[in-house]
Amino acid sequence: MDTSAPTLLLCPSSSDINNHLHHRDHNGHLIFDSSFLQKQQRIPSQFIWPCRDLVSNKVPELTTPLVDLRGYLAGDDAAKRRAADLVRVACSTHGFFQVTNHGVDAALIQAGHAHMDGFFKLPIEWKLKASKKTGSTWGYSGAHADRFSSNLPWKETLTFGCHGKESSASCNAIIRDYFTSVLGEDFEQAGVVFQRYYKAMEELSLVIMELLAVSLGVEDELHFRKFYEDMSSSSFIRCNYYPPCQEPSLTLGTGPHCDPTSITILHQDQVGGLEVFTHNKWHSIRPHPHAFVINIGDTFMALSNGRYKSCLHRAVVNRSRERRSLAFFVCPREDKVVRPPNDLLGTQGTRRYPDFTWSDLLHFTQKHYRADAATLHNFTHWLLSSSSSTPPY
Numbered sequence: 389m390d391t392s393a394p395t396l397l398l399c400p401s402s403s404d405i406n407n408h409l410h411h412r413d414h415n416g417h418l419i420f421d422s423s424f425l426q427k428q429q430r431i432p433s434q435f436i437w438p439c440r441d442l443v444s445n446k447v448p449e450l451t452t453p454l455v456d457l458r459g460y461l462a463g464d465d466a467a468k469r470r471a472a473d474l475v476r477v478a479c480s481t482h483g484f485f486q487v488t489n490h491g492v493d494a495a496l497i498q499a500g501h502a503h504m505d506g507f508f509k510l511p512i513e514w515k516l517k518a519s520k521k522t523g524s525t526w527g528y529s530g531a532h533a534d535r536f537s538s539n540l541p542w543k544e545t546l547t548f549g550c551h552g553k554e555s556s557a558s559c560n561a562i563i564r565d566y567f568t569s570v571l572g573e574d575f576e577q578a579g580v581v582f583q584r585y586y587k588a589m590e591e592l593s594l595v596i597m598e599l600l601a602v603s604l605g606v607e608d609e610l611h612f613r614k615f616y617e618d619m620s621s622s623s624f625i626r627c628n629y630y631p632p633c634q635e636p637s638l639t640l641g642t643g644p645h646c647d648p649t650s651i652t653i654l655h656q657d658q659v660g661g662l663e664v665f666t667h668n669k670w671h672s673i674r675p676h677p678h679a680f681v682i683n684i685g686d687t688f689m690a691l692s693n694g695r696y697k698s699c700l701h702r703a704v705v706n707r708s709r710e711r712r713s714l715a716f717f718v719c720p721r722e723d724k725v726v727r728p729p730n731d732l733l734g735t736q737g738t739r740r741y742p743d744f745t746w747s748d749l750l751h752f753t754q755k756h757y758r759a760d761a762a763t764l765h766n767f768t769h770w771l772l773s774s775s776s777s778t779p780p781y
């Protein structure tokens with residue numbers, strides 16, 4: 389990973405822009421000041437992606453099932469089976485489905501979007517106060533310009549969680565305290581809202597984990613729920629803000645990738661832009677205001693011994709409308725060994741992936757490799773080449 393992003397010149401169209409010190413931080417890294425960049429005629433070359441990543445003729449819509457959780461949550465066995473059948477078909481092919489009647493308060497979701505909007509509308513100087521510290525995954529980032537020097541995504545992100553705490557009980561004030569300590573007391577309410585949102589996501593994650601076990605036919609339907617019960621030590625929220633872009637066909641909001649995490653619970657606004665690559669072409673995921681998009685990540689693909697697919701997806705941007713999405717990335721406690729339950733090994737007991745920990749995979753994506761379409765494949769090689777042990781699978 390290119391972590392020594394050089395001093396970058398912005399849109400060298402005129403000297404006053406190049407000398408606009410506002411656009412470089414103290415390390416000389418580019419600062420993604422979208423309010424300034426949007427006014428330029430061209431986007432900086434660092435944001436222009438290779439043609440192969442930009443293909444986006446009129447993309448068809450992916451018919452992801454809208455899985456109604458009402459009956460399942462009420463303990464209705466027939467509803468549980470119907471939900472499991474829908475999830476099985478989706479996760480065995482492209483790994484994406486949507487859930488409604490999930491039990492998460494609509495007002496809480498709306499409040500999360502409102503506070504996300506409040507943060508991203510701050511002047512750049514304020515947002516930079518929340519900048520990610522080197523080595524941390526938490527904090528504000530503009531286009532990941534501090535991490536990469538090309539194929540920059542046209543987005544700003546704010547990432548935070550509860551990690552570092554032993555139990556979700558002690559997680560009750562971590563996010564609130566993060567917001568007040570980094571942005572000041574005026575942001576206490578934002579912290580309280582995201583703390584409640586985090587808790588709601590944890591509860592929904594465990595429901596989804598049980599549904600995944602049922603759909604996979606795992607003997608112990610609580611197996612994955614138990615594996616993720618202490619997820620608060622490593623799961624995290626990411627707020628994605630995609631400004632309008634004057635050359636939307638040349639860049640991407642988030643580049644093509646598979647999530648390295650376990651599952652992602654994403655709430656997108658009504659603008660649209662999330663696309664999944666399946667059946668050899670890109671498909672859009674229609675936004676539903678009261679639904680969450682759920683997708684399988686690399687870690688759960690390994691946990692299911694490859695039965696469920698972590699699928700290539702991306703976020704495109706547009707010329708006229710900003711777009712926001714709230715992602716909750718479910719991750720197991722960092723030291724837990726990711727290993728499929730025996731009843732997913734098949735008669736030959738064949739393992740598709742080696743044992744690994746989320747700590748190792750997270751470290752790989754943050755220090756050695758930019759997550760893309762082949763993260764798990766390259767991680768496996770990196771892991772086995774850096775460990776003396778022979779493949780355990």
Ligand SMILES: C=C1C[C@]23C[C@H]1CC[C@H]2[C@]1(C)CCC[C@@](C)(C(=O)O)[C@H]1[C@@H]3C(=O)O
Pocket residue numbers: 532541642643644645646647648649717750753754758759760
């Ligand atoms: C473990 C993670 C790394 C990323 C955030 C989560 C899950 C998705 C990953 C990411 C979004 C994949 C595309 C590249 C990336 C750098 C990004 O555009 O943000 C990835 C995230 C990251 O490394 O910060």
Ligand SMILES: O=C(O)CCC(=O)C(=O)O
Pocket residue numbers: 626628642647654656661662701702703712713715
């Ligand atoms: O914003 C979106 O719709 C998708 C973002 C995404 O895939 C991610 O953050 O991993």
Ligand SMILES: [Fe+2]
Pocket residue numbers: 645646647652701
């Ligand atoms: Fe993703």
